Amino acid sequence: MTLASLRETVYETLMALPENDLVRGTSGNVSGREGDRVVIKPSGVDYDELSPENLVVVNMNGEVVEGDLKPSVDTGAHLHIYRENEELGGIIHTHSTYATAFAAAGRELPVYVTELADTFGESIPVSDYVPPGTEAIGEEFAKHTGEGKFQGLLMKNHGLFAAGKEPGDALKAALHIEHSAKISSIAEDLGTPEEIPDEEAQRLNQEYLEGYGQE
Amino acid sequence: MTLASLRETVYETLMALPENDLVRGTSGNVSGREGDRVVIKPSGVDYDELSPENLVVVNMNGEVVEGDLKPSVDTGAHLHIYRENEELGGIIHTHSTYATAFAAAGRELPVYVTELADTFGESIPVSDYVPPGTEAIGEEFAKHTGEGKFQGLLMKNHGLFAAGKEPGDALKAALHIEHSAKISSIAEDLGTPEEIPDEEAQRLNQEYLEGYGQE
Amino acid sequence: MTLASLRETVYETLMALPENDLVRGTSGNVSGREGDRVVIKPSGVDYDELSPENLVVVNMNGEVVEGDLKPSVDTGAHLHIYRENEELGGIIHTHSTYATAFAAAGRELPVYVTELADTFGESIPVSDYVPPGTEAIGEEFAKHTGEGKFQGLLMKNHGLFAAGKEPGDALKAALHIEHSAKISSIAEDLGTPEEIPDEEAQRLNQEYLEGYGQE
Amino acid sequence: MTLASLRETVYETLMALPENDLVRGTSGNVSGREGDRVVIKPSGVDYDELSPENLVVVNMNGEVVEGDLKPSVDTGAHLHIYRENEELGGIIHTHSTYATAFAAAGRELPVYVTELADTFGESIPVSDYVPPGTEAIGEEFAKHTGEGKFQGLLMKNHGLFAAGKEPGDALKAALHIEHSAKISSIAEDLGTPEEIPDEEAQRLNQEYLEGYGQE
Numbered sequence: 001m002t003l004a005s006l007r008e009t010v011y012e013t014l015m016a017l018p019e020n021d022l023v024r025g026t027s028g029n030v031s032g033r034e035g036d037r038v039v040i041k042p043s044g045v046d047y048d049e050l051s052p053e054n055l056v057v058v059n060m061n062g063e064v065v066e067g068d069l070k071p072s073v074d075t076g077a078h079l080h081i082y083r084e085n086e087e088l089g090g091i092i093h094t095h096s097t098y099a100t101a102f103a104a105a106g107r108e109l110p111v112y113v114t115e116l117a118d119t120f121g122e123s124i125p126v127s128d129y130v131p132p133g134t135e136a137i138g139e140e141f142a143k144h145t146g147e148g149k150f151q152g153l154l155m156k157n158h159g160l161f162a163a164g165k166e167p168g169d170a171l172k173a174a175l176h177i178e179h180s181a182k183i184s185s186i187a188e189d190l191g192t193p194e195e196i197p198d199e200e201a202q203r204l205n206q207e208y209l210e211g212y213g214q215e
Numbered sequence: 216m217t218l219a220s221l222r223e224t225v226y227e228t229l230m231a232l233p234e235n236d237l238v239r240g241t242s243g244n245v246s247g248r249e250g251d252r253v254v255i256k257p258s259g260v261d262y263d264e265l266s267p268e269n270l271v272v273v274n275m276n277g278e279v280v281e282g283d284l285k286p287s288v289d290t291g292a293h294l295h296i297y298r299e300n301e302e303l304g305g306i307i308h309t310h311s312t313y314a315t316a317f318a319a320a321g322r323e324l325p326v327y328v329t330e331l332a333d334t335f336g337e338s339i340p341v342s343d344y345v346p347p348g349t350e351a352i353g354e355e356f357a358k359h360t361g362e363g364k365f366q367g368l369l370m371k372n373h374g375l376f377a378a379g380k381e382p383g384d385a386l387k388a389a390l391h392i393e394h395s396a397k398i399s400s401i402a403e404d405l406g407t408p409e410e411i412p413d414e415e416a417q418r419l420n421q422e423y424l425e426g427y428g429q430e
Numbered sequence: 431m432t433l434a435s436l437r438e439t440v441y442e443t444l445m446a447l448p449e450n451d452l453v454r455g456t457s458g459n460v461s462g463r464e465g466d467r468v469v470i471k472p473s474g475v476d477y478d479e480l481s482p483e484n485l486v487v488v489n490m491n492g493e494v495v496e497g498d499l500k501p502s503v504d505t506g507a508h509l510h511i512y513r514e515n516e517e518l519g520g521i522i523h524t525h526s527t528y529a530t531a532f533a534a535a536g537r538e539l540p541v542y543v544t545e546l547a548d549t550f551g552e553s554i555p556v557s558d559y560v561p562p563g564t565e566a567i568g569e570e571f572a573k574h575t576g577e578g579k580f581q582g583l584l585m586k587n588h589g590l591f592a593a594g595k596e597p598g599d600a601l602k603a604a605l606h607i608e609h610s611a612k613i614s615s616i617a618e619d620l621g622t623p624e625e626i627p628d629e630e631a632q633r634l635n636q637e638y639l640e641g642y643g644q645e
Numbered sequence: 646m647t648l649a650s651l652r653e654t655v656y657e658t659l660m661a662l663p664e665n666d667l668v669r670g671t672s673g674n675v676s677g678r679e680g681d682r683v684v685i686k687p688s689g690v691d692y693d694e695l696s697p698e699n700l701v702v703v704n705m706n707g708e709v710v711e712g713d714l715k716p717s718v719d720t721g722a723h724l725h726i727y728r729e730n731e732e733l734g735g736i737i738h739t740h741s742t743y744a745t746a747f748a749a750a751g752r753e754l755p756v757y758v759t760e761l762a763d764t765f766g767e768s769i770p771v772s773d774y775v776p777p778g779t780e781a782i783g784e785e786f787a788k789h790t791g792e793g794k795f796q797g798l799l800m801k802n803h804g805l806f807a808a809g810k811e812p813g814d815a816l817k818a819a820l821h822i823e824h825s826a827k828i829s830s831i832a833e834d835l836g837t838p839e840e841i842p843d844e845e846a847q848r849l850n851q852e853y854l855e856g857y858g859q860e
Contacts, residue, residue: 044858107836113315183319186316214259214260401527415561422563626802642688644688
């Protein structure tokens, strides 16, 4: 993929965040990697002022190689995650409401619904509190997540980091986590939901990765 | 109804799902039956990439008879439901938030509101857990539902299957279940709601089927 | 006001219901009165198929005097309310989510917020269960409400009837009740909210009626 | 800034309120200050009937110096806040749902999430009940808030006042408070969230003011 087309992909993924109610105001960010270049949202810019052209390109040391704007304050965290896992090509950070509520309560997200089992095959872990805007975020992410196509970590008192092979996978991860978190919080109000057993959750995940969608 | 016009109907019903906040991302599906043909959503395709033309037509054995795309992974479940009940002409599957929360809690949806009594005349049952994408879903549906114009089943840890004489009825069933589930979860927070007695619920259903709407 | 302009007003008020998330599907209705004529929504028609022209005009006995469609199943209730209170010129019925949750829990809506005190000056009462589509609804309304510019009644296990001097007042009543009900249900989750004392609530209502808005 | 451009800014901030679901109907208001002039929303006018031209300009005594409409009933409160703090240039008042739920419960908003720590560095206080539309609101605001770039006060049984160096800062304050209040109410449902310690919250605030955004 050329950098120009990665800019397009990251831009489209960014615009999907407000459309899907995953961000408010200027918060949240998306990046995509191609080789040793990362395209990322500029810091504190409104979503309706973004364009493929004003996104920032940095190298793996965080130096700006294209663009006039300052990159996201979370750039260091994104880069750390990419360096730790060669397979990842897209990362999203949001304060989406229900995922962040689980993070604020310091709780992992249980596998109450097949929607979460399909994409992850297991619960979404929660980290200890680490300061936003630091590499410690990346360290927590590497520590808590594995090698799946879709990955996610709830950052205590903070929000969600979701990742995938490409930005669209990170978006799918973030959407499924947020929606499952909303269903789960209501289900706990209604009674005592039971988790899908580990083995079945992993089987659903396998089946989803192999059988869902086209091709 | 011609297959071409069934394609239009299924397409319109599909587009009503995101408009009414019943689905996120690519999840959820709709089918419609005409004779021994079923029109159904292709697997894993975004709603804004759907058209009447790219829907898939299968026969009652699940063989694709028109279309280049793979049909929904839930096609087997839809076909089983149609085979068990000759009267049904439309089926919707969603993970709509509040219906799925009741399903995750393993609870049937009680008749707290006339809106649910009108369309169903009784509570919405919940099945045991059965694996998504299997005919077992269809078996559960046949086991738990009756002969009404509007039908629904909460699939434990999974979501909702709703059905009706035609796709528009299935949509109405899904909308009333989701909205009633939302009202009910809040009502239980607020106090101890009483169910509408069986006899009155059935009377409301009769009256609604006979007296509501035009003609 | 001419009947033609009342049709416009009732139509605009109807369209405000889905825009403000007060209705789903075809449920809910609005009427307006001018002299001995009432303009009302036809039964079971989708909101996006409504127009000022296809609304139904009935006389005070419920006989259709203009229009080809069947009027709302709640027409009898609307007419009863108008007959009991000469001052009222607009009525709205909805199953709006939070107001209906209070109704399902069989609870009146307390005056936790100035927004409710401003428009009503007191709590919103809840009726016993009476069958929808009957004049008993109108009797309950007359029994529980007074002479204010804005009026509302929660119908147990059913929904909300709101009324006012004209359709726009009924809309304001329905909006303030629904929003106050949402705030109140969350506030009870968060702690033990105190009601605004009666005298202060009435003073706020007086002030609002005299001092808010233009002229 | 000229008064004409302040009118534009206040107008844009007003329109952001319904877009971000911070107001319903005609409620809520925004003002901006330039020297000894304050531009403010007219009382009881629908958001879609507002324009930069029909906003009202008052002097610091509340006398209308430009405009044909009556200013907001909260004008006295806004002016009091401006007089007490020379640094403030924008004020927003809303009944936004979750902030108002905390206010109805008579509770301050705790610092469960970095989003609130970033902008405020501390919890959002709650006042005693004081009558809306009076200068007592301004007195409570001056009593409870400090000198930060972003400020907010929950008015018991009423709603939120948010302020900042300019109207856009007040908007950011209102958005972060409402979203943090929503996350916090859900987090308390899910478990026992821990607050971010004071020192860390203040550090995050410092960092955000210095390092977030462009320039």
